[in-house]
Every structure is written in C-alpha cells, then in structure tokens.
Amino acid sequence: MQTSTVIEAKKINKYFYSPGKVQVLKEVTFSVNKxxxxxxxxxxxxxxxxxxxxxxxxxxxxxxxxxxxxxxxxDQPSQVLSQLRNEKIGFVFQFHYLIHEFSxxxxxMVPGLKLNKLSREEVEHQAMEKLRIFDMHEHAFxxxxxxxGGQKQRVSIARALIxxxxxxxxxxxxxxxDKKNSDIVFGIFRELVQEFHQTMLMVTHDSELADKTxxxxxxxxxxxxxxx
Numbered sequence: 001m002q003t004s005t006v007i008e009a010k011k012i013n014k015y016f017y018s019p020g021k022v023q024v025l026k027e028v029t030f031s032v033n034k035x036x037x038x039x040x041x042x043x044x045x046x047x048x049x050x051x052x053x054x055x056x057x058x059x060x061x062x063x064x065x066x067x068x069x070x071x072x073x074x075d076q077p078s079q080v081l082s083q084l085r086n087e088k089i090g091f092v093f094q095f096h097y098l099i100h101e102f103s104x105x106x107x108x109m110v111p112g113l114k115l116n117k118l119s120r121e122e123v124e125h126q127a128m129e130k131l132r133i134f135d136m137h138e139h140a141f142x143x144x145x146x147x148x149g150g151q152k153q154r155v156s157i158a159r160a161l162i163x164x165x166x167x168x169x170x171x172x173x174x175x176x177x178d179k180k181n182s183d184i185v186f187g188i189f190r191e192l193v194q195e196f197h198q199t200m201l202m203v204t205h206d207s208e209l210a211d212k213t214x215x216x217x218x219x220x221x222x223x224x225x226x227x228x
Contacts, residue, residue, distance in 0.1 A: 004034045005070060006167050006199045007055060012064035014050060014222075024050050025062065026222040032167065035197040037189065039210040042219035048203045049171055051219070055201070056089055056169050057081040069166055086115050090160030092170035097156070098144040104131065104155050105140040112162040123162070130158040134188060150181030157188055167199040168192070174206065186212065 014025035024047045032038050040048045053059040055066065057073060060081065065074050068088060073081065090111075098107045105127055112123035131137040134154040139147065147155065153173065160168050170189075174182035186209050192198040193214075202213065210216045218226045 005031045006034050006036075006068070007032050007201070008067040009051075009055065010065040010067070012051070012054060012062055012066070014047075014054060014059075014062045024222050025054070028064070028222075028224055030217055030224060030227065032199060032201055034166075034199055035193065037193045037200045037214045038202070039213040039216045040201070040203045040219060041205070041207065041210045041216050044205065046219045047222040048219050052169055052171050052201070052203050056091065057085050086111055087163055088166040090163070090165035090168040092153070092157050092160050092168060092173045098152055098159075100143065100145040102144060103141050104136065104144055104147070107144055107155055108159045108162055110162075111159060115163050127158070127162055130161050131155070133161075134158055148181075149177055150184055153177060153181070153185050154188065157185070157192075161192075161198075167201060170200070170202045172204060173202060174204070174209065182206070182209070 008031035009028050012025050012028040013023065016022045016024055028051060040051065042048045050059070054062050057066070060078075065072060067073065068084060073084060076084075099110070105124065108127035108130055109123050112118065112126060113120065118126070128137055128140060131140055134157065136151065136154050136158065139151065144152065144155065174185050177185060189200055189202070190212070193200055202209075204210055216228050217224055218228070
C-alpha cells in the first residue's frame with residue numbers, strides 16, 4: 001500500500017539575528033506520512049520548537065522548501081497560509097490557550113467558526129462529537145476556567161480536531177501535566193492515530209513518551225542526527 005506524505009521539509013535553514021547572525025536550523029530534511037505518529041526530541045535549545053513553528057507556517061522566515069499535502073507552501077501569501085493552518089493543521093500546546101470566559105463547547109467551536117465552511121449549528125454538533133471522544137461532553141457548558149489542567153488539555157485536543165486536520169502538531173503537550181494526566185493525554189494521541197488514522201507530530205523532551213511513538217527524530221544543535 002502506497003503511503004502518502006502529509007508534510008515534508010527540504011533543506012530548511014533558519015537564522016536568528018540578535019545580536020549577531022546565529023543559525024538555529026541546519027539543512028533540516030524529513031517527512032511525515034499519513035497516519036504516522038512522529039516525535040521530535042532533543043535538548044533544550046536544539047531547535048525543535050523553532051522547527052515546529054516553521055512546519056506550522058507560523059514562521060515563514062526560513063530558507064528551503066516546505067510541502068503540505070504534496071503542495072509547496074513556501075513563499076505563499078500570509079492569507080493563504082492562515083487558511084491552510086486553520087483547515088489542515090491542528091495545534092496542541094503545553095499551555096492550552098482556552099478562552100476562560102467561553103464555555104468548553106464554544107472553545108472547541110472557535111476554529112470551526114473561523115473556517116466558515118459549516119453553519120454554526122453544524123459546527124456545534126461537530127464540537128460536541130469531538131468532546132464525546134474524550135468523555136468531555138458532560139462538561140460542554142461549563143466555563144473553561146472550571147476545569148482541571150488535564151481536562152483543559154483534553155478540550156484543547158478536541159479543539160485541534162474540529163476541522164478534521166491533516167496533521168496535529170503539538171509542542172510539549174504534557175509539559176504542564178502530572179504523570180497521570182500525561183499518560184491520559186498521550187493515550188488520547190495514540191488512540192487518535194490508531195482509531196482515527198490521525199497524523200501526529202509531537203515535540204517533547206520526555207523520552208518515555210517519545211519511545212512510544214512510531215518514530216523519533218533526534219535533533220542536536222539545529223540538525224537532525226537520527227530517525228529511529
């Protein structure tokens with residue numbers, strides 16, 4: 001069976017300029033296939049979060065080429081990238097960035113309403129279905145600030161899924177959680193890959209979690225040193 005590539009980086013170079021010119025990504029080349037769960041590991045400062053921001057199209061100041069769903073997206077206008085991000089990429093961060101005065105359901109609906117492809121009623125239905133996957137539907141009408149840390153992270157994953165993205169990118173998604181909630185969140189990720197064939201790319205410093213992913217990309221000093 002032929003595997004399709006969801007995202008591909010070709011010779012990505014990235015520089016910071018404060019105060020002098022420093023290269024933070026060096027000829028980074030790799031791809032992630034549909035339905036694959038890939039982790040990016042490395043010491044703090046190795047460039048893994050910088051890489052994620054480039055891959056997510058939030059940072060466009062780089063050299064090299066980036067392809068999403070076999071389409072070259074390097075040098076695309078910002079409004080095109082914004083639409084691509086909202087439609088094809090889901091995000092889960094260490095900090096969940098929920099809007100506290102909104103209900104749980106409203107938080108999950110935000111990217112769906114922004115995409116503007118379905119009616120509000122349809123987006124609400126989809127959001128409730130996503131919450132149901134994570135056993136959070138009974139909390140749908142609570143305010144986000146009434147939830148525990150682990151519950152908030154589950155809601156943020158439901159939000160990342162609302163537009164049925166090609167890929168979910170996560171930056172230290174369990175970094176703020178205790179062991180029990182880390183295991184729950186990681187278990188959700190694994191279930192998304194196995195049951196829903198979701199493609200996942202996760203930046204983490206937790207080698208125990210990385211060992212449970214399909215493949216680990218190791219970074220050192222801005223370079224990829226191994227794919228295992």
